[in-house]
Amino acid sequence: MSTLSARQTGLLLSGWRDAASAAAYLALADRLRLLIIDGRIPVGTRLPAERELATQLAVSRTTVTAAYGALREGGWLTSVRGSGSVARLPQRAPILTESPSTGVLDFTKAAMPATPALAAAAQRAAARLPEYLGDPGFDRVGLPELRAQIADRYTQRGLPTDPDEVLVTIGAQHAITLLLRTLVSRGDRALVETPSYPHAYEALKLAGTRMVPVSVSDDGWDLPALEQSLQRTSPAIAYLMPDFHNPTGQVMPAAVRAHLLDLASRQGTVVIADETMAEMNIDHPALPLPLAAYGDAVLIGSVGKSVWGGVRVGWIRAGRPLIQRIANGRTAVDLGTPTLEQLIVSELLPQMDDILRERGDVLRAGRDHLTARLARSFPEWEVPDVSGGLTFWINLGEAVSSQLTLAARAEGLLLAAGPKFGIDGAFERFLRLPFSYPTAELDRAVDALETAWRRVGHVVLPEDQGLLAAVV
Ligand SMILES: Cc1ncc(COP(=O)(O)O)c(C=O)c1O
The missing domain is CATH 1.10.10.10 (Winged helix-like DNA-binding domain superfamily/Winged helix DNA-binding domain)
Known part of the structure; x- marks a missing residue:
């Protein structure tokens, strides 16, 4: 215990x-x-x-x-x-429900409904399935055609990639776990951003790493701290989100990418770039090339945001020897990504540019709507300008994020308090707010926030039953 x-x-x-x-x-x-x-x-x-x-x-x-x-x-x-x-959790708490009862808005997740293209792709994939039914179906690296398609997309993004450099996983979270199992031992140091994606922290804790935090803010990455941490601690790995960092939406400039990889290679640090948010490009700024185009880096990708969180397909892009090591160790964790889901993704990848355009339009509408509503309702909050990603990382001006989160629960709005995205209780002044939902839901959320904000610091909060949810 x-x-x-x-x-x-x-x-x-x-x-x-x-x-x-x-x-x-x-x-x-x-x-x-x-x-x-x-x-x-x-x-x-x-x-x-x-x-x-x-x-x-x-x-x-x-x-x-x-x-x-x-x-x-x-x-x-x-x-x-x-x-x-x-x-403990109360016996009556609806443990780990991912479908909150009607009326509850779950803004702990930065997620979107499935792309409209999914249903037809699933039917086409089901029609292709009989071709595969004669095979055992267990496959540690992924279907060859899907690996080739993923490799092609990297090549199109300016990073020539061979299918052998791709291993298909069960989503990005699984990719993180597989990489940590392969690359770190208990007690190793891991450089992480603060704030960062909470389930990555969980995986890093479970792997027994000692986290070395480096801050990311509205001004981007703290470069002197990044340099010092790499040089002083020589971490075994660095887990970073250079493209539309979750939760701040920041993009790492090309010059910083090159410098970071240069330093990391001198310290023997394996840099992992989680690109789960990379394609959530709202304003279509010209992004730098994927991190691995600037030096040695392992990339993680996923269709969790572009297609749907319910299609559990992600991947790792790395050098062949590392892909081989991951594949060899994988069977202790799982026996491969479901074939049907791989086929669905294989059907969708040729349409991905259209899907991403549609995603961008939805996110732009949500971002602009929420920006305007927040400016009216909470002029004292600092809401950053972001050109991609799914969330605002808002400075509330006061260290009340947990209180606001508790008060909002009482109004039927589930939020992830700022400290969830930090280590050791930091970020009480911040709130991550997703703009990836329909405008009617964003309006309901702001209404609930208005009431909750008035109640912060003024009332005894009612007992609730602790609806639990993953924060993505
Ligand atoms: C940065 C980041 N990495 C990984 C994940 C998990 O992705 P997946 O659903 O593909 O496991 C998420 C989900 O929100 C994320 O934001």
Whole structure:
């Protein structure tokens, strides 16, 4: 069982006191509840002893005892003899539902409905399936024709690629896991951006890496920090999102790409570029070439955003020896990507330029609509200009993201609080807001946010049942 120290818990709780619930113990309980709901305190984790947490937070022990008591009563903590207080989910919580009950808006996800082209492509793929039914169907690297198509798309993007340099995965998340299994050992350092994609942090934690954070903001990558971190820590890997970084939407300039890869190769660092968002190009600025065109880098791709999150196909582009190592180790994790889904993607890739144009139009409408509404409703928020991606990384001006998230839940709007995208509780001033939804839903979300914003710091938040969802 993993244990959170009082210090770590204190970091995760930063700013909890500002939540002006009627009583301190309720504010503390609320914040701990949010941390359990959004996975920053994983279920099964032992919380610090009451006395230690009280000392860390500089509150009386009675406050912590009462907060733990309230959580216990709500089913969020259990006391295990000899093990202290362990994070739990209430029995009645709809665990891991990905289809929130009607009326709840799930803005924890930066996602879109399926491309309209999908249904017909699935029918064509089903018609092709009989050709494959004589084969065993287990395949660790992917169908040759799909690998060739993916390689061709890289070549068209200016990065000549051979089909042998592509391995088809079950989405980008799986690609991250396969790469970490192959490239890192427990205790290795991993350079990561902050903020970053939360499920990558989870995978890096699970792999036992020590994360070395480098910040990305409205001004882009912190270059001196990037240089220093690479040089001082020689991380085994660097996990980066150079194209429409999630959540900030930033694009890494070409000169930074070349410099970064040069430094990384000198330190023996394998650079992984997650390009899941790369094709979500709204204003069609001329993007730099894919990272691997500037030096050695492993690329991750996916159709999760372009086609649909429900088509679980992604890929890794790397040198042949690494592709071989990944394929050899893969069978401990899974036995290959489903053939039918690969065929669906194979049907869609020839239409991809049209699909991406349609995606860009939808995202442009959402981005422009949400920009205008936010400017009217929240003039004090800093909403960045982004030319791609699915989200705004908004500076709220106050460290209240967790409070706002809790208050919004009570209004039927699920949000991922800023700290979900950081390490150790950073980013309480920030909120990631997706603009990838229809305008009617964006309007409902802003209405809910208006009410929630008025309530931040003013009320005791009602107990909810902790609807859990992945943050993508
Ligand atoms: C940066 C990033 N990487 C990986 C993923 C996971 O993608 P997939 O659905 O292909 O597993 C996401 C999903 O949101 C993402 O934003």
